[in-house]
Amino acid sequence: MYVAVKGGEEAIDNAHGLLAHERRGPISIPDLSPDQIETQLALAVDRVMAEGSLYDPALAALAIKQARGDLIEAIFLVRAFRTTLPRFGNGEPVETGAMAIERRISATFKDLPGGQVLGPTFDYTHRLIDFMLAAGVTPPLPAEVETEHEATPRVTDLLDGEGLIEQELRDDTVEVGDLTRAPLDFPADRDLRLQALARGDEGFLLALGYSTQRGYGRTHPFVGEIRFGEVMAEFVPEELGFAVPLGPVALTECQMVNQFHGSAELPPQFTRGYGLVFGQSERKAMSMSLVDRALRTREFGEDVTAPAQDEEFVLSHCDNVQATGFVEHLKLPHYVDFQAELGLVRQMRSEYAARQQELKEAAE
Amino acid sequence: MAACAGASPAELVQALAGLGDVPAATDLRGTEQGLVMLRGRMGGDGNPFNLGEATVTRAAIRLPDGRTGFAYQLGRDAAKARTAAILDALWQGPERAAVEAALAPIRDRIAGEAAAKARRVAATRVNFFTMVRGED
Known part of the structure; x- marks a missing residue:
């Protein structure tokens, strides 16, 4: 208190x-x-x-x-x-398949339609401090190559025909949960879990994703695809009744493909974990997709044996603003609390001392 | 509307100025900042989920002749949204061709930048080749 x-x-x-x-x-x-x-x-x-x-x-x-x-x-x-702004409404779901690709890689398919492009990445840099940056050197213009527009379908669409990979259900009539409007309740459905993960702390999700790789809720992941680029955000205003483009939004998407042995109801197939994050953040999108898959235990009849699979643990602790609030509230005045505890400890100590004295006297 | 959303404030002001004398517009509703909840789809193609919000500014105006114009744009620039709404109203009538012409340089600039970015990205495309093993 x-x-x-x-x-x-x-x-x-x-x-x-x-x-x-x-x-x-x-x-x-x-x-x-x-x-x-x-x-x-x-x-x-x-x-x-x-x-x-x-x-x-x-x-x-x-x-x-x-x-x-x-x-x-x-x-x-x-x-x-x-919190100071009114909400005009909900946007149309973004079409990541139509993204203006700035980076797209796959660890599962070498020759995917549309190709693999590295884009602006830290990968393959030597992580040596570049002292030229301190000197304020202007870098040379990047290389350019003439390009024909080539479609870049999502990797997860490529295996469709064989049913080897889990298909997402698509139903736009379902109500979409919103944790900014109603407090989280458990068990939480995947829409709420993804919303919480998308705004969750990168470090926390990274550690949880890492823990699944080290055996705490193993999911055998492969990076099906990571893509980064801009999509057009769209919104249907009530007064217009048709979708208007709001402007381009940069997103990173990660499709994690995971092994699954099958169950009584489902034949063996690859299952999926999904990550979608504002801006360019591959680490976050990958972590999110690992944790998304780990949390899907109920769908696949998996036992919850590890922290990353425990939705109450993950969702209750992934928000760094919430976590900061509760950790840092400890520095607010707790003077009365502490006075009460001090009095209690003093009383317990005097009782302890009296007991020791009695024991000592009894022994003599 | 996409050209207006992607335009810089100065570009839109210039586009409107290029149309000559424009009748004064009145606010149908005060220009205001707000939020739109952006959504994604599970797996990219499944059921929708709430990804996070975006700041959006909206404007709604009426021209003296009764035409109305609307704008919804990412960001918090009220003047820019109102200019876009006026252009939207003008586009509904005889000025359509002139509005299109005024927006053409903005479209060209956006397309040019996108093409340059695409060429730079294309230069980072990986061309895999397999080493042939010498068997004999």
Whole structure:
């Protein structure tokens, strides 16, 4: 329990003044503009949008500046901002098959239609610090190759004919759960689980995904496909009655393909885990797809033996704003609580000392 | 509408200015910021789920002749959304060709940037080749 206490207003004001001063840093160094953050720290912006659950690169960049680069604080700011706005409605589901591909790789099919393109990736870099960046060198223009537009179907559509891979059910009449409108209830269906994972903490999901690979709920995953690029967001306003394009949204999608031995009802086939994240975040999309598959135990009659398979554990702890709130509330005044505990410990100690004394006397 | 959504604020102002004298529009509904919940599909092609929200600004205007125009755009730029709504209203009538012409440079710029990006991405395409094993 924490109780209301008064006092400290001046200290708080001055602390915030000091924060603003420290945020700015030495005046001799140029101020950082949100535009610079948006375009040059784009992956930090992407993470804030994904976990802030709000697509708005300029806002996320400003939040990063305000938070002095503390991304969870920036995510908190973005989450708080969204609560100030009305919701116009729900968008049309994005068509990732029609994505303007900037990166697309598959670990399962070498020659997939549309090809494998690496795009702007850290993969195959040597992870050596590049001191040229400190010198402010402008990089040469990237190579260009003339290209004919080639369709890039999702890898999971390629095996369709044989039924070797699980088919998703598609029913647009089902109601879609929304954890921002109704508190999570367990068991939670896959729509709610995916929403929670999409805004979940990257580090937490990475660790859980990793744990499934190390044997805590093993799912035998293969990366069917990872793609990154822009799709057009669409929305049907009530007054218009047709879909209007809102603008392009950058997304990373991961299709994880997992082994499954089959059950009494289902023949052996590959099952799937799915990841979809705002911006360019392969690590998050892959982790999400691993955890999505691990959580599908009820569908496949699998025993829940590991943390990554336990939906209550995963969904209750994957939100870093929630987690921060509860962990950091410990620093709020608990003076009365602690006084009560102090009194209790003193009493227990005096009782203990009296018992020791009695034992000692009895022994003599 | 896609061209308006992808345009920069300055481009839209320029497009509207290029149409000459435009009658003053009145707000059908105040231009406002809000949210649209973006959705994905399970596995890319299955049942929908809520992915996360996006900031969206909407504008609805009426021209003196009664034509109405609407705009819904990602982001928080009220002036840009209102300009797009005026262009939308003008497009509903005799100015359609002029609006299309005014938006053409924006479309060209967006298409040009997309093509340049596609060429850069294409240069990172992997061409696998299999090493032939010498058997004899």
